[in-house]
Amino acid sequence: MITVSIQIMLPRFPGGGRNLALGDGCTVGEMLARLGIEISRPANLLVVVNGKSCLPDDCLGDGDKVVILPMLCGG
Amino acid sequence: MLDKVIRVNMSVLAVAEEKLPAGYGKISGRALTSRLVSDEVPATADPLGPRNKLVFACGLLAGTSLSSAQRLSAGAKSPLTGGIKESNAGGVAAFRMARLGLRAIVLEGLPRDGRSYLLKVDKNGPMIEPAEDLAGLGVYEKASRLYSRYGGRVGLILIGPAGERRQLTAGITNNDPDGSPGRFCGRGGLGAVMGSKGVLAVVLDDTGAAPEKAARPEDFNRKVKQVAAWIREIPQTAEVFPKYGTAAMLNNTNALGALPTRNFSTGTFEGAEKINGFAVHDTIAGRGGEGSTTHACMPGCLIRCSNIFPGRDGKALVSPLEYETIGLLGPNCGIDDLDVVARLNYLCNDFGVDTIEVGCALGVVMEAGIIPFGDAAGALEAVEGIGGDTMLGRIIASGSVSAGKVFGIRRVPAVKGQGMPAYDPRGMKGLGVTYATSTMGADHTAGNTARANVRHHLKEGQVRASRGAQAGATLMDSLGLCIMLGAGLKDRNILAGLVSDRFGCETSLEELQAVAGETLAIEKEFNRRAGITEAHDRLPEFFYDEVNPACEAVFDLFDGDLEA
Numbered sequence: 001m002i003t004v005s006i007q008i009m010l011p012r013f014p015g016g017g018r019n020l021a022l023g024d025g026c027t028v029g030e031m032l033a034r035l036g037i038e039i040s041r042p043a044n045l046l047v048v049v050n051g052k053s054c055l056p057d058d059c060l061g062d063g064d065k066v067v068i069l070p071m072l073c074g075g
Numbered sequence: 076m077l078d079k080v081i082r083v084n085m086s087v088l089a090v091a092e093e094k095l096p097a098g099y100g101k102i103s104g105r106a107l108t109s110r111l112v113s114d115e116v117p118a119t120a121d122p123l124g125p126r127n128k129l130v131f132a133c134g135l136l137a138g139t140s141l142s143s144a145q146r147l148s149a150g151a152k153s154p155l156t157g158g159i160k161e162s163n164a165g166g167v168a169a170f171r172m173a174r175l176g177l178r179a180i181v182l183e184g185l186p187r188d189g190r191s192y193l194l195k196v197d198k199n200g201p202m203i204e205p206a207e208d209l210a211g212l213g214v215y216e217k218a219s220r221l222y223s224r225y226g227g228r229v230g231l232i233l234i235g236p237a238g239e240r241r242q243l244t245a246g247i248t249n250n251d252p253d254g255s256p257g258r259f260c261g262r263g264g265l266g267a268v269m270g271s272k273g274v275l276a277v278v279l280d281d282t283g284a285a286p287e288k289a290a291r292p293e294d295f296n297r298k299v300k301q302v303a304a305w306i307r308e309i310p311q312t313a314e315v316f317p318k319y320g321t322a323a324m325l326n327n328t329n330a331l332g333a334l335p336t337r338n339f340s341t342g343t344f345e346g347a348e349k350i351n352g353f354a355v356h357d358t359i360a361g362r363g364g365e366g367s368t369t370h371a372c373m374p375g376c377l378i379r380c381s382n383i384f385p386g387r388d389g390k391a392l393v394s395p396l397e398y399e400t401i402g403l404l405g406p407n408c409g410i411d412d413l414d415v416v417a418r419l420n421y422l423c424n425d426f427g428v429d430t431i432e433v434g435c436a437l438g439v440v441m442e443a444g445i446i447p448f449g450d451a452a453g454a455l456e457a458v459e460g461i462g463g464d465t466m467l468g469r470i471i472a473s474g475s476v477s478a479g480k481v482f483g484i485r486r487v488p489a490v491k492g493q494g495m496p497a498y499d500p501r502g503m504k505g506l507g508v509t510y511a512t513s514t515m516g517a518d519h520t521a522g523n524t525a526r527a528n529v530r531h532h533l534k535e536g537q538v539r540a541s542r543g544a545q546a547g548a549t550l551m552d553s554l555g556l557c558i559m560l561g562a563g564l565k566d567r568n569i570l571a572g573l574v575s576d577r578f579g580c581e582t583s584l585e586e587l588q589a590v591a592g593e594t595l596a597i598e599k600e601f602n603r604r605a606g607i608t609e610a611h612d613r614l615p616e617f618f619y620d621e622v623n624p625a626c627e628a629v630f631d632l633f634d635g636d637l638e639a
Contacts, residue, residue, distance in 0.1 A: 070323070
């Protein structure tokens with residue numbers, strides 16, 4: 001088992017941080033599924049783990065700090 | 076339909092209205108400005124001399140009820156980059172141009188008497204009028220006087236005192252539907268080109284104009300409604316940007332270590348929560364008054380990512396307050412106070428300068444120790460100095476590269492002479508590729524890879540992402556469409572359908588994409604003839620050597636990688 005801390009910054013989702021226990025080798029995509037967050041194509045989410053952007057197949061590790069943001073462009 | 080061009084020869088103070096040149100077909104927006112500049116301006120021309128031309132163009136879908144279709148393109152040879160330039164903005168000017176049947180306005184020559192003029196266009200045609208009384212005034216006062224003279228409904232294209240002084244940070248602004256003249260074609264020093272022509276304003280009065288209707292109105296309107304439905308369905312266009320504005324982006328760049336902080340020395344800012352999209356929203360909502368968390372910068376826009384930021388007294392301080400401005404005048408200067416950023420933004424607007432370039436120049440001045448990072452009062456005094464024409468104000472108004480040379484600073488975040496927008500190229504390497512390879516110099520709107528399916532801190536996939544983004548941005552720019560609409564378009568074939576229905580022709584998406592591709596090729600060739608080659612497709616050296624501690628990366632895409 002691993003535990004990651006998660007901060008969700010999405011519309012329609014309660015903000016703030018939480019910890020989540022996941023199975024060893026859990027991927028970003030599996031974590032999102034656990035949280036009930038849907039990934040659409042083209043991607044609608046930016047997932048940042050320990051300050052670096054990740055793709056759905058990337059594996060998570062114990063103690064990772066995850067931030068989930070809406071995929072944005074422009075400014 | 077939409078096939079008229081106004082040519083203004085400032086050397087002899089003559090105006091003419093004519094049809095678009097043969098062979099120009101269905102090109103508009105950036106495609107049209109770049110084509111006209113490429114065809115008519117020698118690449119060797121002095122950007123502030125008589126042979127340069129300043130072109131304004133609207134898009135093929137301007138003047139209609141389609142959302143996000145009223146971008147005003149301004150194009151010329153840039154005094155900042157030395158290459159071809161297009162910079163576009165929302166506002167009402169392109170809408171009014173289209174309703175007057177104009178696809179372009181071309182300012183040519185230089186006035187021989189050194190006096191100030193304006194161009195007035197109404198249903199009876201164009202006319203040059205004296206404008207000595209506007210000389211030296213700020214943008215807001217200029218607009219106010221022009222509304223008094225011509226009525227509050229006119230579209231205005233304006234420069235501020237910085238443009239009149241031909242300073243390299245000078246942009247060209249136009250007014251929004253509420254009359255606020257804060258929609259800037261900010262980049263590339265195009266305001267200096269307009270100033271060199273002695274034209275302080277273009278006044279567009281479409282009263283009594285009779286715009287032609289779409290050739291297939293029912294089909295056209297059905298597609299307009301389809302686009303509206305998509306905008307209301309996609310989270311970015313339906314929820315995030317309307318509520319938080321473009322400032323929503325700040326959480327993303329801060330999380331990625333790509334938020335320029337203290338002259339691009341790191342990519343996360345300790346004060347981010349005070350200036351992010353939530354803070355902008357909560358401050359505006361909490362203060363009420365004239366403030367508005369959402370606002371359409373152009374007629375008919377459903378995304379409404381603009382805002383009106385009020386002061387503590389509830390009176391409008393500036394509109395809009397946007398991500399790039401917050402990033403460069405905030406974290407890049409170590410400033411975490413939205414009121415200070417909003418005031419700096421207002422001053423930049425009033426003097427008619429680009430907030431991105433000024434933010435980069437101010438960061439360089441801070442790096443030189445002239446003003447400490449985080450010194451809000453010092454920053455305000457320095458930017459006030461642009462209007463007051465102090466020595467420091469002149470240096471800042473000359474842009475980041477000039478400021479670096481004056482103060483002996485090598486850490487200058489600029490490519491091809493133009494300062495970087497609010498994405499550190501080590502934290503978002505696709506943007507770095509765009510900065511390096513774009514015909515426009517460092518410019519996020521030339522190809523923003525923020526939505527690309529890549530690991531932003533790694534080099535893999537970034538060239539491909541940037542190329543795709545540059546092609547996509549050029550497509551939107553070349554139709555006068557806002558890049559924000561891109562996220563809301565589920566099927567871009569609808570753009571070809573809209574053009575076809577409006578003009579009664581059969582256009583495919585492939586044809587529109589071919590125009591965009593030709594536009595990029597024309598721009599690159601113009602730059603080559605101007606002396607800008609692949610050797611200039613590089614970032615400043617420090618980005619390759621200096622680790623951005625927030626994303627633990629250097630920029631590591633070299634010449635060979637960029638050509639791959």
